[in-house]
Amino acid sequence: MKGQFMKAIYRLLPIAGLFLASQIVFGTLPASAGDLFTVKNVHVDVTADSAATARGLAQAQGQRDALTQLMHRLTLPEDWSKLPPVDDQMAQNAVSGFQVASEKASSTRYIANLIVSFQRGAVRGILSRSGVPFAETQARPALLLPVLEKDGTRILWEDDNPWRKAWNKVDLSGAMKPLIVPLGDIDEMNLVPVDKAVSGDAEALTALAERYGASDTVVALAKASPRDGKTVLDVTATHYGGPAPQETIQRSFEGDTLEDAAAQAAQGMLTSLGIQWKRQIIVRDTRVRELNATARFDNLGEWQKIRHGLGSTPLITGMDVMGITGGAAELRLSFKGEPERLALSLAQQGLALSSDGAASAGPDAGMDGASMTPVAEAGDRGPETRVPEEGGFLTPEEQQTTRRTPMDAMPAPGAGTAPGATSQGTIESGRHWVLKVQP
Incomplete structure (x- = not known):
């Protein structure tokens, strides 16, 4: 009896993880471009009345130069004239830290190569306030x-x-x-x-x-x-x-x-x-769009890779899991730009997003006719919720997962919403998409 109970728990844990992860806050997940906001090989050479003064002036200059280099790295040449001039205050507010890779000093001169790291949010704010479109997605190496x-x-x-x-x-x-x-x-x-x-x-x-x-x-x-x-x-x-x-x-x-x-x-x-x-x-049209996609996965590892890839893609602003089986999940993705740019961005995370040519379906339209079990609504405390194809059950505590309004409950075009837009003012794709891990 005890052995059967433990086997049931073992079967439950992976699929329970799928349900509990149904609502993702993307700002908390690690970014894919780990070195993108760090500028290396920043050369400074300053002469002043003393070595200490020269060092201080050089480090301030290095931070300004590094921020300028970073803004150029993230933007296109035709937009560089729109970038704001960098002063000491702007650079200091954006810097998260710096290192001295090498240095030489005399009584009046300081020469060094610096490594300067910046706060992602601060740099985003500078570029957004300047109205300059920028990229945060690195290509695959x-x-x-x-x-x-x-x-x-x-x-x-x-x-x-x-x-x-x-x-x-x-x-x-x-x-x-x-x-x-x-x-x-x-x-x-x-x-x-x-x-x-x-x-x-x-x-x-x-x-x-x-x-x-x-x-x-x-x-x-x-x-x-x-x-x-x-x-x-x-x-x-x-x-x-x-x-x-x-x-x-x-x-x-x-x-x-x-x-x-x-x-x-x-x-x-x-x-x-x-x-x-x-x-x-780079996306110049930053309006938020939404699309419906079926994520296919063969095991928990692939599902985790899909989740991580979505969370590491800067174009994506949110995701809801609308329903799930043992091998597929119905997703609603909120993102900036066009679906084709989103697909290119996801490809850098090892994910393939493609249109299956069909019109968007509701959350219960699983792949190959499989029944999709909707993720539990907040406050839905039924006695037990069966996990499809797994034979396990979720407790009421495990059901406390929220999600947005299901796709089939969204207002229809003309019902107080402009055609092609959702009630949140986003643009909705009329196609259905398939998301999976690249081979």
Whole structure:
């Protein structure tokens, strides 16, 4: 008897977790862009009457410069003229902390490289008050293969590749389009020799990217040539793989030496890749929309990944679980922007959102005809609520989960609500969507 009771509890716990997690407050969940609001390699060089004065002035300057860099990171170039000038007060109110990565000081001069972190909410407020649209969703990391062509020879994995060294000195993890430079062990050299990298060998590039958990690869081919006593790098960045095709980026950079040109090119191309991504993800129409989706999952781990992915997507402002079975949940998502941008943003969290082409159904319309059990309303204290397909039961205490008005109880268009909008003033998609973990 005791063993049967424990088995019933064991069966109950996972599905009870699904019900108890039906209402999510997204502001409390961890963000996916862990390094996005941290600016590294902020260089300062200040001279003053004393070392202490120079240090204080340099740190204040570093915070101002870092906030300006961060606002540029999150926004598009055509909007930079609308950004407010950064003064000491604005920077101090937005900073959450800073570190000194390296420093040198004399009696009157202070030189340092700083790492400055900012409060996400404070930066959002600055940009919102300025009316500047911004991005908070980083792209999924891509693998970077820096190929240098000089004097008719192409190199990739060699230790004396200054193009590769330049990328290793840049903050790649905090970019809008994060990049990963592979280690370059013997197996990787054999898997993707330089000719396969330049030709875009799909099988080889995919195999190497999978080693690093990347979905796509960027091959950055830099052709070096002398010009008027300087070195010019003509760079072409080509994407391979990924959820959607990307345009090739071509830019030229000039420096006194090959190393100088490579340093400028690495930072410049990283910025260009970020701008390319921001043009796809930034939402200028910030009206809230709602859509109905069926989340499919094979186990509790997949459901938890779906929940985490939704909570880590800045475009999403709220979620309600309207009904649930052992393998599917009916969701109502509130979000900013268009469904297609939401799908692209969710793809960065490893989730696939697609339209099934059907009109939105009510909360009891489960997948494959399965009956969906609505999540318990607040105050609904029936004796027991059966958990579909699990054989367990929820106690009255476990039923104390609130949700919004069910979809089939929302006011119909024309009943005091504009067509296509809900009673909360949001725009509702007429299609039904399917959400699942990407394979």
